[in-house]
Amino acid sequence: MIALPNDDNSCGWYQALPPAAPATRLKGSQKADYAVLGAGFAGLAAARRLAELKPDARIVLVDAQRVAEGASGRNSGFVIDLPHKFALEHPDPVHKQKLLGLNRAAIAQLQGLVERHGIDCQWSAVGKYQGAVGERGIAFLEHFEHLMKDLGEPYHWVDKAELGRVLGTGFYRQAIFTPGCYLMQPAALVRGMAEHLPENVELLEQSPIRSLRREGGLWRLQGDEGEIQAPTLLLGASIFTREFGYLKNRLLPVMTFASWTRPLTDDELTRYGGELNWGLTPADHAGTTLRMTADRRILIRNSYKHVPKYGASVSEGMRSKIRADHRKAFLDRYPELAEVPFTHTWGGVYAISRNFTNFFGELEDGVYASACDNGVGAAWGTISGTLLAEMAVGADTQALRDIRQVTGMPSLNPPEPFLGLGVKSRIRLAKWQSRSEL
Known part of the structure; x- marks a missing residue:
């Protein structure tokens, strides 16, 4: 069972925006060259960069909520x-x-x-x-x-x-x-970037992914009314990376x-x-x-x-x-x-x-992730998502080498209930x- 964000509609930044256009939801069987999960700063940057590097590829960007309803639209509006x-x-x-x-x-x-x-x-x-x-x-x-x-x-x-x-x-x-x-209005910025994605990126909102499995060389992302099949998956879901079984006891x-x-x-x-x-x-x-x-x-x-x-x-x-x-x-x-x-x-x-370490890299064959921004998501999500796309297509840039050198593996957490008690204390x-x- 994958736990969903379950955010409410209380975010002032989001409520200050005009109503969003109707969402396009995941329905039926979708095939893509790349699937990007999570349409916050990291996911939007990853999808955009993939589209630039692979203009003939089909990229599907999927989110459980409306764009800007999640963490990327809820911060205090600093890009530090x-x-x-x-x-x-x-x-x-x-x-x-x-x-x-x-x-x-x-x-x-x-x-x-x-x-x-x-x-x-x-x-x-x-x-x-x-x-x-x-x-x-x-x-x-x-x-x-x-x-x-x-x-x-x-x-x-x-x-x-x-x-x-x-x-x-x-x-x-x-x-x-x-x-x-x-400084910026985060929900307005995130929504604005989503409204100007390249033509070969399809954005699917209000489409929670309930399961993830590999079958016949393809990753299958199962939603309520459809699925996405793609050979390569990029996770821009931050804390929710653990819901798919990755970095489970590290975030x-x-x-x-x-x-x-x-x-x-x-x-x-x-x-x-x-x-x-x-x-x-x-x-x-x-x-x-x-x-x-x-x-x-x-x-x-x-x-x-x-x-x-x-x-x-x-x-x-x-x-x-x-x-x-x-x-x-x-x-x-x-x-x-x-x-x-x-x-x-x-x-x-x-x-x-x-250990205040950000994760960036390949989790297993065909699955890449940027996770754990340690509370500074606007700049870090943007650059890590961009460079994750470069890694996924096999590029070699100085920025990609730099981010590999400054990231690592988040340390293991103690088991519950000790973890919860320790964090609250x-x-x-x-x-x-x-x-x-x-």
């Missing part, structure tokens, strides 16, 4: 060039430079698609702030400065007064600004949650007093992520949960508690906007590994340690 915070600790500077180059290649690719197809997704090169509230946060910022110096990347400190002019709040004590991050499903407001009125915007279109991530990784969107919405993200059953693990009681935590964080920062309501609270599930401990930064 710098390696993940844990990867920044890597002792080899060449390793970090390769990650940086891969992330920047992804950003360039996404920007090219946005410009070429006129995708309306609030795409903007505005950099990001990494903010600290108290002494604990300042200590993390000082360490981050050291890492930036080692990497040779530009940054500058932002004091409380300057930060307050941008953010419209005096809650933060200091920040470090880095210029290479892009941890974690959901991070966000809430946002309706767009501020002119009067509320005056009281807010800050700028539009910025993003702040916490110096302490378990702290609060904060966004002001280009269309005047304030977004708060600071809650993490272990979700072994994905969306089915989220109860209304859990959502209410998370929403209350978000409300406290919002009022701490913007008490003058106390009457502004939240309109949506949502979560998105992603895969992490205990670690999340609770991180929240308690970071309480001053929330």
Whole structure:
């Protein structure tokens, strides 16, 4: 039995979009040269690159949901060039430079698609702030400065007064600004890319795959009303890779949650007093992520949960508690906007590994996967999906060699119930340690 995403319709980014055109579903027997499972950042990039490399091939891209309903449309809208915070600790500077180059290649690719197809997704090169509230946060910022110096990347400190002019709040004590991050509306970006796929890619939505088996040299993906037969399969399904029997005990499903407001009125915007279109991530990784969107919405993200059953693990009681935590964080920062309501609270599930290692490569003959983005999916999904297509057709590029060198095998997890207990305890401990930064 394959467990499905089971996401609800609470995602603010998705609900802010116009209604989608009717979906094309998997029906009958479909034959393809390549099947791509998962239409998020990785799957879309893989299908596009396959179509470019093999213009005469038929590529079928299939997803259990509508495009942008899943994790790729549920993130906080950052496309970050710098390696993940844990990867920044890597002792080899060449390793970090390769990650940086891969992330920047992804950003360039996404920007090219946005410009070429006129995708309306609030795409903007505005950099990001990494903010600290108290002494604990300042200590993390000082360490981050050291890492930036080692990497040779530009940054500058932002004091409380300057930060307050941008953010419209005096809650933060200091920040470090880095210029290479892009902001966007993730659901709009993902949907826009799906609407402009090459002609030899067929997109099938709302078509969950219930089983996967190899028969006569072909992979057979069985859905509710049809199947796909293809000799080569690319998995861009992140955490759901384990549902097909791969990396089964190596991926941890974690959901991070966000809430946002309706767009501020002119009067509320005056009281807010800050700028539009910025993003702040916490110096302490378990702290609060904060966004002001280009269309005047304030977004708060600071809650993490272990979700072994994905969306089915989220109860209304859990959502209410998370929403209350978000409300406290919002009022701490913007008490003058106390009457502004939240309109949506949502979560998105992603895969992490205990050794913070991303998987990229061939799982078995004819099956390729990019799995475990460790929470930085927009850039990593884009570049890993692109290069997975190159691997599948036997290409040899410097970028492909680089990604092979910086990825590996996620470490094994302990068995249940020890795994669940350990993850929940670690999340609770991180929240308690970071309480001053929330």
